[in-house]
Amino acid sequence: MYKQYCRIYQMMMRSFTLFLKWRKPELIEGAGSINNVPSYIVNKKINHLFIVTDTGIVSSGLMEPLLVQLDKTNIRYYVFSDTKPNPTIDLIEEALQQYKELHCDALLAFGGGSPIDCAKVIAARVAQPNKKISELKGVMKVQKETPLLIAIPTTAGTGSEATLAAVVSDSKTFEKYALMDPVLTPNIAVLDPNLTIKLPKNLTAATGMDALTHAVEAYIGKSTTSETEQQCLEAVQLLLENLYEAYENGENIKAREKVQKASYLAGLAFSRAYVGNVHAIAHTLGGFYSTPHGLANAIILPYVLEAYGEKVYSRLADLADAANLVESTTPIADKAKAFIEAIKNLNDKMNIPTKTKVEEKDIPLMVNRAYTEANPLYPVPQIFNKSQFTQLYQQIREG
Template sequence: MYKAYCRVYQRIFKLVSPILPWREPKLIEGVNSLERLPDFIKTNAISRILIVTDSGIRSLGLMGGFLQGLQNRGIEFFIYDKTVPNPTIKNIEEALELYKNNHCQGIIAFGGGSPMDCAKGVGARVARPDRSISQMKGQFKIRKDIPPLFAVPTTAGTGSEATVAAVITDSRTHEKYAIIDLNLIPHYAVLNPLLTVKLPSHITAATGLDALTHAVEAYIGRSNTRETRK
Protein backbone atom coordinates (compact mmCIF):
# COMPACT_ATOMS: atom_id res chain seq x y z
CA MET A 1 0.00 0.00 0.00
CA TYR A 2 2.79 2.43 0.90
CA LYS A 3 4.56 1.72 -2.39
CA ALA A 4 1.35 2.49 -4.30
CA TYR A 5 0.96 5.73 -2.33
CA CYS A 6 4.51 6.77 -3.24
CA ARG A 7 3.94 6.08 -6.93
CA VAL A 8 0.70 8.10 -6.95
CA TYR A 9 2.44 10.95 -5.10
CA GLN A 10 5.28 10.94 -7.65
CA ARG A 11 2.87 11.11 -10.57
CA ILE A 12 0.85 13.95 -9.07
CA PHE A 13 3.96 15.94 -8.23
CA LYS A 14 5.31 15.39 -11.74
CA LEU A 15 2.09 16.84 -13.18
CA VAL A 16 2.16 19.86 -10.85
CA SER A 17 5.92 20.49 -11.11
CA PRO A 18 5.87 22.52 -14.37
CA ILE A 19 3.58 25.17 -12.88
CA LEU A 20 5.49 25.64 -9.62
CA PRO A 21 7.45 28.93 -9.30
CA TRP A 22 10.94 27.45 -9.58
CA ARG A 23 13.76 29.96 -9.17
CA GLU A 24 16.94 29.46 -11.16
CA PRO A 25 20.06 30.84 -9.48
CA LYS A 26 21.81 33.64 -11.31
CA LEU A 27 25.06 32.05 -12.48
CA ILE A 28 28.42 33.78 -12.07
CA GLU A 29 30.81 31.64 -14.10
CA GLY A 30 34.48 31.53 -15.06
CA VAL A 31 37.93 31.58 -13.51
CA ASN A 32 37.42 35.13 -12.20
CA SER A 33 33.84 34.60 -11.01
CA LEU A 34 34.75 34.64 -7.31
CA GLU A 35 36.45 38.01 -7.77
CA ARG A 36 33.19 39.38 -9.22
CA LEU A 37 30.96 38.15 -6.41
CA PRO A 38 31.56 41.16 -4.08
CA ASP A 39 30.14 43.43 -6.79
CA PHE A 40 26.94 41.37 -6.93
CA ILE A 41 26.69 41.49 -3.15
CA LYS A 42 27.12 45.26 -3.22
CA THR A 43 24.46 45.52 -5.95
CA ASN A 44 22.02 43.87 -3.54
CA ALA A 45 22.65 46.69 -1.03
CA ILE A 46 24.28 44.28 1.44
CA SER A 47 26.90 45.73 3.77
CA ARG A 48 27.04 42.95 6.40
CA ILE A 49 27.09 39.29 5.42
CA LEU A 50 27.46 35.88 7.05
CA ILE A 51 29.83 33.33 5.49
CA VAL A 52 29.03 29.70 6.29
CA THR A 53 31.91 27.29 5.61
CA ASP A 54 33.94 24.61 7.40
CA SER A 55 37.38 24.47 8.98
CA GLY A 56 38.84 22.46 6.09
CA ILE A 57 37.92 25.04 3.48
CA ARG A 58 39.22 27.84 5.67
CA SER A 59 42.54 26.06 6.27
CA LEU A 60 43.06 25.60 2.51
CA GLY A 61 43.03 29.39 2.10
CA LEU A 62 40.46 29.31 -0.70
CA MET A 63 38.72 32.45 0.57
CA GLY A 64 41.75 34.74 0.93
CA GLY A 65 41.41 36.92 -2.15
CA PHE A 66 37.64 36.91 -1.93
CA LEU A 67 37.64 38.21 1.64
CA GLN A 68 39.99 40.99 0.57
CA GLY A 69 37.54 41.86 -2.20
CA LEU A 70 34.73 42.19 0.33
CA GLN A 71 36.87 44.48 2.49
CA ASN A 72 37.79 46.63 -0.50
CA ARG A 73 34.09 47.24 -1.16
CA GLY A 74 33.27 48.05 2.45
CA ILE A 75 31.34 44.84 3.10
CA GLU A 76 31.71 43.47 6.63
CA PHE A 77 31.76 39.68 6.88
CA PHE A 78 31.36 37.26 9.74
CA ILE A 79 32.59 33.68 9.30
CA TYR A 80 31.02 30.56 10.75
CA ASP A 81 33.45 27.67 10.10
CA LYS A 82 32.27 24.99 12.53
CA THR A 83 30.05 23.17 10.04
CA VAL A 84 30.49 19.40 10.26
CA PRO A 85 29.78 16.78 7.58
CA ASN A 86 26.02 16.23 7.61
CA PRO A 87 25.35 19.58 9.37
CA THR A 88 23.48 19.52 12.64
CA ILE A 89 20.74 21.65 14.12
CA LYS A 90 23.39 22.95 16.53
CA ASN A 91 25.45 24.18 13.55
CA ILE A 92 22.46 26.04 12.18
CA GLU A 93 21.54 27.64 15.50
CA GLU A 94 25.14 28.76 16.14
CA ALA A 95 25.40 30.30 12.68
CA LEU A 96 21.97 31.89 13.09
CA GLU A 97 23.10 33.55 16.33
CA LEU A 98 26.15 34.97 14.54
CA TYR A 99 23.87 36.23 11.75
CA LYS A 100 21.46 37.96 14.13
CA ASN A 101 24.04 39.36 16.56
CA ASN A 102 25.83 41.12 13.70
CA HIS A 103 22.70 42.30 11.88
CA CYS A 104 23.62 40.51 8.66
CA GLN A 105 21.62 41.05 5.50
CA GLY A 106 22.64 38.03 3.45
CA ILE A 107 24.40 34.66 3.52
CA ILE A 108 27.31 33.14 1.59
CA ALA A 109 27.59 29.34 1.51
CA PHE A 110 31.23 28.53 0.74
CA GLY A 111 32.20 24.87 0.44
CA GLY A 112 30.64 21.51 -0.30
CA GLY A 113 27.18 20.22 0.42
CA SER A 114 27.42 20.54 4.20
CA PRO A 115 28.08 24.32 4.35
CA MET A 116 25.41 24.75 1.64
CA ASP A 117 22.81 22.87 3.69
CA CYS A 118 23.80 24.68 6.88
CA ALA A 119 23.45 28.06 5.15
CA LYS A 120 20.04 27.07 3.80
CA GLY A 121 18.99 26.10 7.30
CA VAL A 122 20.07 29.51 8.60
CA GLY A 123 18.09 31.18 5.82
CA ALA A 124 15.02 29.13 6.70
CA ARG A 125 15.27 30.11 10.38
CA VAL A 126 15.66 33.79 9.48
CA ALA A 127 12.59 33.59 7.24
CA ARG A 128 10.55 31.63 9.80
CA PRO A 129 11.80 32.55 13.29
CA ASP A 130 8.60 31.08 14.70
CA ARG A 131 9.52 27.57 13.56
CA SER A 132 12.31 25.24 14.63
CA ILE A 133 14.29 23.23 12.09
CA SER A 134 12.41 20.07 13.09
CA GLN A 135 9.10 21.85 12.45
CA MET A 136 10.22 22.61 8.89
CA LYS A 137 11.05 18.98 8.15
CA GLY A 138 9.43 17.77 4.95
CA GLN A 139 8.04 19.73 2.05
CA PHE A 140 6.94 23.35 1.69
CA LYS A 141 7.01 24.35 5.37
CA ILE A 142 8.87 27.65 4.85
CA ARG A 143 6.83 29.47 2.19
CA LYS A 144 8.63 32.78 2.81
CA ASP A 145 11.61 34.42 1.15
CA ILE A 146 14.97 33.73 2.77
CA PRO A 147 17.74 36.38 2.83
CA PRO A 148 19.86 36.67 -0.34
CA LEU A 149 21.86 33.44 -0.54
CA PHE A 150 25.11 33.29 -2.53
CA ALA A 151 26.35 29.74 -3.09
CA VAL A 152 30.04 29.10 -3.82
CA PRO A 153 30.50 25.35 -4.38
CA THR A 154 33.98 23.91 -4.02
CA THR A 155 32.96 20.38 -5.07
CA ALA A 156 31.06 18.97 -8.03
CA GLY A 157 29.08 16.46 -5.99
CA THR A 158 25.89 17.64 -4.34
CA GLY A 159 24.57 20.29 -6.70
CA SER A 160 23.13 21.99 -3.62
CA GLU A 161 23.84 25.39 -5.18
CA ALA A 162 20.77 24.84 -7.38
CA THR A 163 18.44 22.59 -5.37
CA VAL A 164 15.35 23.04 -3.21
CA ALA A 165 16.60 20.88 -0.34
CA ALA A 166 18.79 20.94 2.74
CA VAL A 167 19.66 17.73 4.60
CA ILE A 168 19.98 18.20 8.35
CA THR A 169 21.04 15.90 11.21
CA ASP A 170 19.39 16.01 14.64
CA SER A 171 22.18 15.00 17.03
CA ARG A 172 19.71 14.49 19.87
CA THR A 173 17.47 11.97 18.09
CA HIS A 174 20.14 10.75 15.61
CA GLU A 175 17.68 11.48 12.82
CA LYS A 176 18.68 12.76 9.39
CA TYR A 177 16.02 14.45 7.29
CA ALA A 178 15.42 16.91 4.50
CA ILE A 179 13.87 20.35 4.44
CA ILE A 180 12.40 20.96 1.00
CA ASP A 181 11.07 24.31 -0.18
CA LEU A 182 11.33 26.37 -3.37
CA ASN A 183 12.60 29.30 -1.32
CA LEU A 184 15.78 27.36 -0.44
CA ILE A 185 17.11 27.64 -3.99
CA PRO A 186 20.11 30.01 -3.79
CA HIS A 187 19.76 33.38 -5.50
CA TYR A 188 23.29 33.28 -6.95
CA ALA A 189 25.68 30.42 -7.73
CA VAL A 190 29.39 31.02 -8.33
CA LEU A 191 30.88 28.33 -10.60
CA ASN A 192 34.64 28.71 -10.43
CA PRO A 193 36.69 25.73 -11.69
CA LEU A 194 39.80 26.90 -9.82
CA LEU A 195 38.08 26.16 -6.51
CA THR A 196 37.48 22.51 -7.38
CA VAL A 197 40.99 21.78 -8.70
CA LYS A 198 42.56 22.89 -5.41
CA LEU A 199 40.77 20.18 -3.43
CA PRO A 200 42.54 17.02 -2.20
CA SER A 201 42.42 14.30 -4.86
CA HIS A 202 40.31 11.87 -2.80
CA ILE A 203 37.60 14.50 -2.31
CA THR A 204 37.64 15.34 -6.02
CA ALA A 205 37.20 11.63 -6.83
CA ALA A 206 34.41 11.04 -4.31
CA THR A 207 32.42 14.12 -5.26
CA GLY A 208 32.91 13.37 -8.95
CA LEU A 209 31.23 9.99 -8.47
CA ASP A 210 28.49 11.73 -6.51
CA ALA A 211 27.87 14.04 -9.47
CA LEU A 212 27.78 11.02 -11.79
CA THR A 213 25.12 9.28 -9.70
CA HIS A 214 22.96 12.42 -9.80
CA ALA A 215 23.31 12.54 -13.59
CA VAL A 216 22.33 8.87 -13.93
CA GLU A 217 19.37 9.43 -11.61
CA ALA A 218 18.16 12.27 -13.85
CA TYR A 219 17.91 9.77 -16.72
CA ILE A 220 16.36 6.78 -14.97
CA GLY A 221 14.48 8.27 -11.99
CA ARG A 222 10.69 8.41 -12.01
CA SER A 223 10.67 11.89 -10.48
CA ASN A 224 12.73 13.64 -13.14
CA THR A 225 11.63 17.06 -14.37
CA ARG A 226 12.08 19.25 -17.41
CA GLU A 227 15.14 20.79 -15.77
CA THR A 228 16.83 17.45 -15.04
CA ARG A 229 16.20 16.30 -18.61
CA LYS A 230 18.07 19.28 -20.10
Protein backbone atom coordinates in the same frame (compact mmCIF):
# COMPACT_ATOMS: atom_id res chain seq x y z
CA MET B 1 -2.09 -1.22 -1.90
CA TYR B 2 0.67 0.91 -0.33
CA LYS B 3 2.66 0.93 -3.57
CA GLN B 4 -0.42 2.18 -5.39
CA TYR B 5 -0.77 4.96 -2.81
CA CYS B 6 2.90 5.90 -3.35
CA ARG B 7 2.44 6.15 -7.10
CA ILE B 8 -0.68 8.27 -6.75
CA TYR B 9 1.14 10.55 -4.29
CA GLN B 10 4.10 10.90 -6.69
CA MET B 11 1.80 11.64 -9.61
CA MET B 12 0.06 14.35 -7.60
CA MET B 13 3.40 15.84 -6.54
CA ARG B 14 4.59 15.89 -10.12
CA SER B 15 1.42 17.66 -11.23
CA PHE B 16 1.75 20.12 -8.36
CA THR B 17 5.37 20.98 -9.20
CA LEU B 18 4.39 21.94 -12.74
CA PHE B 19 2.78 25.04 -11.23
CA LEU B 20 5.61 25.96 -8.87
CA LYS B 21 7.75 29.00 -9.51
CA TRP B 22 11.15 27.34 -9.95
CA ARG B 23 14.11 29.58 -9.27
CA LYS B 24 17.38 29.09 -11.07
CA PRO B 25 20.44 30.73 -9.53
CA GLU B 26 22.00 33.67 -11.30
CA LEU B 27 25.15 31.99 -12.60
CA ILE B 28 28.67 33.42 -12.38
CA GLU B 29 31.06 30.95 -13.98
CA GLY B 30 34.55 30.46 -15.35
CA ALA B 31 38.08 30.51 -14.00
CA GLY B 32 38.60 33.55 -11.78
CA SER B 33 34.87 34.31 -11.58
CA ILE B 34 35.07 34.59 -7.78
CA ASN B 35 36.62 38.03 -8.33
CA ASN B 36 33.28 39.28 -9.67
CA VAL B 37 31.36 38.44 -6.50
CA PRO B 38 31.95 41.66 -4.49
CA SER B 39 30.46 43.83 -7.23
CA TYR B 40 27.34 41.65 -7.20
CA ILE B 41 27.06 42.10 -3.45
CA VAL B 42 27.39 45.88 -3.75
CA ASN B 43 24.67 45.95 -6.40
CA LYS B 44 22.36 43.96 -4.11
CA LYS B 45 22.77 46.65 -1.41
CA ILE B 46 23.76 44.20 1.31
CA ASN B 47 24.56 45.77 4.69
CA HIS B 48 26.09 42.88 6.63
CA LEU B 49 27.08 39.57 5.04
CA PHE B 50 27.15 36.32 7.03
CA ILE B 51 29.74 33.97 5.51
CA VAL B 52 29.32 30.26 6.28
CA THR B 53 32.37 28.05 5.77
CA ASP B 54 34.58 25.58 7.65
CA THR B 55 37.98 25.58 9.30
CA GLY B 56 39.56 23.67 6.43
CA ILE B 57 38.64 26.41 3.97
CA VAL B 58 39.91 29.11 6.32
CA SER B 59 43.24 27.38 6.98
CA SER B 60 43.77 26.67 3.28
CA GLY B 61 43.60 30.38 2.43
CA LEU B 62 41.20 29.57 -0.39
CA MET B 63 38.77 32.27 0.69
CA GLU B 64 41.37 34.96 1.36
CA PRO B 65 41.23 36.61 -2.11
CA LEU B 66 37.46 37.05 -1.73
CA LEU B 67 37.84 38.60 1.73
CA VAL B 68 40.47 41.00 0.41
CA GLN B 69 38.08 42.12 -2.33
CA LEU B 70 35.25 42.51 0.19
CA ASP B 71 37.50 44.67 2.38
CA LYS B 72 38.26 46.91 -0.59
CA THR B 73 34.56 47.51 -1.17
CA ASN B 74 33.93 48.22 2.54
CA ILE B 75 31.35 45.43 2.73
CA ARG B 76 30.80 44.36 6.33
CA TYR B 77 30.99 40.62 6.83
CA TYR B 78 31.32 37.99 9.53
CA VAL B 79 32.89 34.55 8.98
CA PHE B 80 31.25 31.58 10.70
CA SER B 81 33.77 28.79 10.21
CA ASP B 82 32.49 26.10 12.60
CA THR B 83 30.57 24.09 10.01
CA LYS B 84 31.23 20.36 10.16
CA PRO B 85 30.41 17.58 7.69
CA ASN B 86 26.75 16.62 8.00
CA PRO B 87 25.76 19.86 9.81
CA THR B 88 23.66 19.24 12.90
CA ILE B 89 20.61 21.05 14.20
CA ASP B 90 22.57 22.37 17.19
CA LEU B 91 25.30 23.81 14.97
CA ILE B 92 22.79 25.51 12.69
CA GLU B 93 20.95 27.04 15.63
CA GLU B 94 24.27 28.37 16.98
CA ALA B 95 25.01 29.99 13.62
CA LEU B 96 21.49 31.41 13.42
CA GLN B 97 21.91 33.08 16.81
CA GLN B 98 25.08 34.81 15.61
CA TYR B 99 23.37 35.85 12.37
CA LYS B 100 20.64 37.54 14.37
CA GLU B 101 22.93 39.14 16.95
CA LEU B 102 25.05 40.70 14.19
CA HIS B 103 21.96 41.97 12.32
CA CYS B 104 23.07 40.30 9.09
CA ASP B 105 20.84 40.52 6.03
CA ALA B 106 22.41 38.09 3.53
CA LEU B 107 24.31 34.79 3.46
CA LEU B 108 27.32 33.60 1.51
CA ALA B 109 28.21 29.90 1.67
CA PHE B 110 31.79 29.05 0.75
CA GLY B 111 32.82 25.40 0.66
CA GLY B 112 31.34 21.99 -0.02
CA GLY B 113 27.80 20.78 0.45
CA SER B 114 27.88 21.12 4.24
CA PRO B 115 28.45 24.91 4.43
CA ILE B 116 25.90 25.46 1.65
CA ASP B 117 23.32 23.26 3.38
CA CYS B 118 24.04 24.97 6.69
CA ALA B 119 23.48 28.40 5.11
CA LYS B 120 20.23 27.24 3.50
CA VAL B 121 18.80 26.04 6.80
CA ILE B 122 19.87 29.28 8.51
CA ALA B 123 17.94 31.08 5.77
CA ALA B 124 14.93 28.84 6.36
CA ARG B 125 14.97 29.62 10.08
CA VAL B 126 15.25 33.36 9.39
CA ALA B 127 12.18 33.05 7.20
CA GLN B 128 10.36 30.89 9.76
CA PRO B 129 11.62 32.08 13.18
CA ASN B 130 8.85 30.35 15.12
CA LYS B 131 9.39 26.89 13.67
CA LYS B 132 11.95 24.29 14.71
CA ILE B 133 14.14 22.75 12.04
CA SER B 134 12.34 19.44 12.56
CA GLU B 135 9.08 21.18 11.66
CA LEU B 136 10.59 22.32 8.36
CA LYS B 137 11.52 18.77 7.37
CA GLY B 138 10.11 17.58 4.07
CA VAL B 139 8.57 19.40 1.14
CA MET B 140 7.32 23.00 0.96
CA LYS B 141 7.49 23.78 4.68
CA VAL B 142 9.31 27.13 4.45
CA GLN B 143 7.21 29.01 1.87
CA LYS B 144 8.41 32.44 2.93
CA GLU B 145 11.04 34.66 1.37
CA THR B 146 14.53 33.93 2.66
CA PRO B 147 17.57 36.22 2.84
CA LEU B 148 19.74 36.53 -0.28
CA LEU B 149 22.03 33.50 -0.53
CA ILE B 150 25.22 33.30 -2.58
CA ALA B 151 26.69 29.81 -2.97
CA ILE B 152 30.36 29.32 -3.87
CA PRO B 153 31.14 25.59 -4.08
CA THR B 154 34.71 24.39 -3.62
CA THR B 155 33.81 20.81 -4.49
CA ALA B 156 32.03 19.48 -7.55
CA GLY B 157 29.39 17.01 -6.56
CA THR B 158 26.63 17.99 -4.17
CA GLY B 159 25.04 20.45 -6.59
CA SER B 160 23.80 22.34 -3.52
CA GLU B 161 24.47 25.62 -5.32
CA ALA B 162 21.60 24.74 -7.68
CA THR B 163 19.14 22.84 -5.52
CA LEU B 164 16.10 23.51 -3.38
CA ALA B 165 17.26 20.95 -0.80
CA ALA B 166 19.31 21.08 2.37
CA VAL B 167 20.26 18.05 4.44
CA VAL B 168 20.66 18.21 8.22
CA SER B 169 21.61 15.68 10.89
CA ASP B 170 20.08 15.19 14.31
CA SER B 171 22.91 14.26 16.66
CA LYS B 172 20.45 12.93 19.24
CA THR B 173 18.49 10.51 17.04
CA PHE B 174 21.21 9.89 14.38
CA GLU B 175 18.59 10.86 11.80
CA LYS B 176 19.54 12.65 8.61
CA TYR B 177 16.81 14.33 6.60
CA ALA B 178 16.13 17.00 4.00
CA LEU B 179 14.32 20.31 3.83
CA MET B 180 13.02 20.96 0.30
CA ASP B 181 11.52 24.21 -0.89
CA PRO B 182 12.19 26.37 -3.98
CA VAL B 183 12.91 29.36 -1.71
CA LEU B 184 16.05 27.54 -0.51
CA THR B 185 17.59 27.63 -3.99
CA PRO B 186 20.58 30.02 -3.86
CA ASN B 187 20.05 33.35 -5.58
CA ILE B 188 23.56 33.37 -7.00
CA ALA B 189 25.84 30.41 -7.78
CA VAL B 190 29.54 30.91 -8.49
CA LEU B 191 31.28 28.17 -10.48
CA ASP B 192 35.00 28.93 -10.38
CA PRO B 193 37.03 25.79 -11.24
CA ASN B 194 40.14 27.39 -9.72
CA LEU B 195 38.60 26.70 -6.31
CA THR B 196 38.59 22.95 -6.95
CA ILE B 197 42.16 22.51 -8.23
CA LYS B 198 43.59 21.63 -4.81
CA LEU B 199 40.75 19.29 -3.92
CA PRO B 200 42.27 16.00 -2.67
CA LYS B 201 41.86 13.00 -4.94
CA ASN B 202 39.54 11.16 -2.56
CA LEU B 203 37.21 14.16 -2.36
CA THR B 204 37.33 14.68 -6.12
CA ALA B 205 36.23 11.07 -6.50
CA ALA B 206 33.51 11.05 -3.85
CA THR B 207 31.95 14.38 -4.79
CA GLY B 208 32.08 13.57 -8.49
CA MET B 209 30.29 10.29 -7.88
CA ASP B 210 27.73 12.17 -5.81
CA ALA B 211 26.97 14.28 -8.88
CA LEU B 212 26.76 11.17 -11.05
CA THR B 213 24.31 9.59 -8.61
CA HIS B 214 22.14 12.71 -8.72
CA ALA B 215 22.03 12.62 -12.51
CA VAL B 216 21.35 8.89 -12.72
CA GLU B 217 18.63 8.82 -10.06
CA ALA B 218 16.94 11.90 -11.51
CA TYR B 219 16.96 10.35 -14.99
CA ILE B 220 15.67 6.88 -14.12
CA GLY B 221 12.89 8.17 -11.85
CA LYS B 222 9.30 8.75 -12.86
CA SER B 223 9.12 12.53 -12.41
CA THR B 224 11.38 13.70 -15.20
CA THR B 225 10.69 16.55 -17.58
CA SER B 226 12.26 17.15 -20.97
CA GLU B 227 14.48 19.77 -19.34
CA THR B 228 15.69 17.56 -16.49
CA GLU B 229 16.32 14.69 -18.89
CA GLN B 230 18.60 16.87 -21.00
CA GLN B 231 20.39 18.11 -17.89
CA CYS B 232 20.97 14.53 -16.72
CA LEU B 233 22.21 13.31 -20.08
CA GLU B 234 24.68 16.18 -20.34
CA ALA B 235 25.83 15.75 -16.74
CA VAL B 236 26.47 12.02 -17.17
CA GLN B 237 28.41 12.60 -20.37
CA LEU B 238 30.56 15.31 -18.77
CA LEU B 239 31.27 13.20 -15.71
CA LEU B 240 32.13 9.94 -17.42
CA GLU B 241 34.40 11.80 -19.84
CA ASN B 242 36.12 14.11 -17.33
CA LEU B 243 35.86 12.89 -13.73
CA TYR B 244 38.76 10.47 -13.86
CA GLU B 245 40.93 13.08 -15.58
CA ALA B 246 40.08 15.58 -12.82
CA TYR B 247 40.91 12.89 -10.26
CA GLU B 248 44.20 11.84 -11.85
CA ASN B 249 45.38 15.28 -13.05
CA GLY B 250 43.89 17.71 -10.57
CA GLU B 251 45.27 20.84 -12.20
CA ASN B 252 43.57 20.17 -15.53
CA ILE B 253 41.36 23.23 -15.35
CA LYS B 254 39.18 22.17 -18.29
CA ALA B 255 38.36 18.82 -16.70
CA ARG B 256 37.65 20.56 -13.39
CA GLU B 257 35.39 23.07 -15.11
CA LYS B 258 33.38 20.35 -16.86
CA VAL B 259 32.95 18.28 -13.69
CA GLN B 260 31.82 21.40 -11.86
CA LYS B 261 29.28 22.21 -14.58
CA ALA B 262 28.03 18.61 -14.48
CA SER B 263 27.47 18.88 -10.74
CA TYR B 264 25.47 22.06 -11.26
CA LEU B 265 23.33 20.49 -14.02
CA ALA B 266 22.68 17.39 -11.92
CA GLY B 267 21.66 19.64 -9.04
CA LEU B 268 19.14 21.45 -11.21
CA ALA B 269 17.80 18.12 -12.44
CA PHE B 270 17.26 16.36 -9.13
CA SER B 271 15.68 19.46 -7.62
CA ARG B 272 12.74 18.84 -9.93
CA ALA B 273 12.96 15.11 -10.63
CA TYR B 274 14.10 13.95 -7.17
CA VAL B 275 16.62 11.29 -6.19
CA GLY B 276 15.82 7.74 -5.10
CA ASN B 277 16.65 4.66 -3.09
CA VAL B 278 20.42 5.20 -3.32
CA HIS B 279 20.07 8.45 -1.42
CA ALA B 280 17.64 6.99 1.08
CA ILE B 281 20.26 4.42 2.05
CA ALA B 282 23.18 6.87 1.90
CA HIS B 283 21.47 9.26 4.30
CA THR B 284 21.21 6.51 6.92
CA LEU B 285 24.91 5.74 6.58
CA GLY B 286 25.70 9.40 7.10
CA GLY B 287 23.40 9.61 10.09
CA PHE B 288 24.67 6.47 11.82
CA TYR B 289 28.37 6.41 10.92
CA SER B 290 29.13 9.85 9.44
CA THR B 291 29.95 8.13 6.14
CA PRO B 292 30.70 10.92 3.63
CA HIS B 293 27.63 11.31 1.48
CA GLY B 294 29.34 11.13 -1.91
CA LEU B 295 31.31 8.06 -0.89
CA ALA B 296 28.14 6.34 0.33
CA ASN B 297 26.36 7.10 -2.94
CA ALA B 298 29.28 5.80 -4.99
CA ILE B 299 29.34 2.50 -3.11
CA ILE B 300 25.57 1.96 -3.17
CA LEU B 301 24.76 3.06 -6.73
CA PRO B 302 25.78 -0.10 -8.65
CA TYR B 303 24.00 -2.38 -6.18
CA VAL B 304 20.72 -0.48 -6.48
CA LEU B 305 20.88 -0.29 -10.28
CA GLU B 306 21.42 -4.05 -10.44
CA ALA B 307 18.54 -4.59 -8.01
CA TYR B 308 16.23 -2.63 -10.31
CA GLY B 309 17.12 -4.98 -13.14
CA GLU B 310 15.11 -4.75 -16.35
CA LYS B 311 12.98 -1.90 -15.02
CA VAL B 312 15.81 0.56 -15.72
CA TYR B 313 17.46 -1.02 -18.76
CA SER B 314 15.95 1.41 -21.24
CA ARG B 315 16.87 4.48 -19.21
CA LEU B 316 20.39 3.24 -18.47
CA ALA B 317 20.81 2.51 -22.17
CA ASP B 318 20.10 6.19 -22.86
CA LEU B 319 22.81 7.17 -20.40
CA ALA B 320 25.25 4.71 -21.99
CA ASP B 321 24.52 6.29 -25.37
CA ALA B 322 25.01 9.81 -23.97
CA ALA B 323 28.43 8.82 -22.65
CA ASN B 324 29.37 6.97 -25.87
CA LEU B 325 30.10 3.77 -23.95
CA VAL B 326 28.94 1.34 -26.63
CA GLU B 327 27.93 1.17 -30.27
CA SER B 328 24.46 2.55 -30.97
CA THR B 329 23.37 -0.83 -32.35
CA THR B 330 24.16 -2.65 -29.08
CA PRO B 331 21.06 -4.28 -27.51
CA ILE B 332 19.40 -2.24 -24.78
CA ALA B 333 20.12 -4.76 -22.00
CA ASP B 334 23.80 -4.84 -22.93
CA LYS B 335 23.95 -1.05 -22.96
CA ALA B 336 22.44 -0.92 -19.49
CA LYS B 337 24.88 -3.49 -18.15
CA ALA B 338 27.77 -1.63 -19.79
CA PHE B 339 26.69 1.53 -17.98
CA ILE B 340 26.67 -0.22 -14.59
CA GLU B 341 30.09 -1.72 -15.37
CA ALA B 342 31.38 1.76 -16.26
CA ILE B 343 30.34 2.96 -12.80
CA LYS B 344 32.06 0.01 -11.13
CA ASN B 345 35.23 0.54 -13.17
CA LEU B 346 35.29 4.26 -12.40
CA ASN B 347 34.88 3.53 -8.69
CA ASP B 348 37.69 1.00 -8.84
CA LYS B 349 40.06 3.35 -10.71
CA MET B 350 39.44 6.03 -8.09
CA ASN B 351 39.98 3.63 -5.16
CA ILE B 352 36.38 3.74 -3.96
CA PRO B 353 35.60 0.55 -2.02
CA THR B 354 32.73 -1.81 -2.77
CA LYS B 355 31.72 -2.16 0.89
CA THR B 356 31.29 0.12 3.89
CA LYS B 357 30.59 0.02 7.61
CA VAL B 358 27.15 -1.32 8.50
CA GLU B 359 26.56 -2.87 11.92
CA GLU B 360 24.10 -5.76 12.01
CA LYS B 361 22.30 -4.39 15.06
CA ASP B 362 21.58 -1.10 13.26
CA ILE B 363 20.10 -2.58 10.09
CA PRO B 364 16.44 -2.82 11.20
CA LEU B 365 16.29 0.86 12.20
CA MET B 366 18.23 1.93 9.10
CA VAL B 367 15.85 -0.05 6.91
CA ASN B 368 12.87 1.66 8.51
CA ARG B 369 14.38 5.09 7.98
CA ALA B 370 15.41 4.45 4.39
CA TYR B 371 12.00 2.99 3.58
CA THR B 372 10.23 5.96 5.20
CA GLU B 373 12.43 8.50 3.44
CA ALA B 374 11.95 6.93 0.03
CA ASN B 375 8.20 6.34 0.30
CA PRO B 376 5.95 7.85 -0.80
CA LEU B 377 8.10 10.81 -1.91
CA TYR B 378 10.75 9.46 -4.27
CA PRO B 379 9.42 8.49 -7.73
CA VAL B 380 11.77 5.52 -7.98
CA PRO B 381 11.68 3.00 -10.84
CA GLN B 382 10.80 0.28 -8.32
CA ILE B 383 9.41 0.71 -4.81
CA PHE B 384 11.52 -1.52 -2.58
CA ASN B 385 9.96 -3.30 0.36
CA LYS B 386 11.78 -3.59 3.68
CA SER B 387 13.14 -6.99 2.80
CA GLN B 388 14.78 -5.58 -0.33
CA PHE B 389 16.30 -2.72 1.65
CA THR B 390 17.65 -5.25 4.17
CA GLN B 391 19.24 -7.23 1.38
CA LEU B 392 20.95 -4.11 0.04
CA TYR B 393 22.39 -3.25 3.45
CA GLN B 394 23.72 -6.79 3.70
CA GLN B 395 25.30 -6.49 0.26
CA ILE B 396 27.20 -3.29 1.04
CA ARG B 397 28.21 -4.40 4.54
CA GLU B 398 31.89 -4.98 5.20
CA GLY B 399 32.67 -8.54 6.16
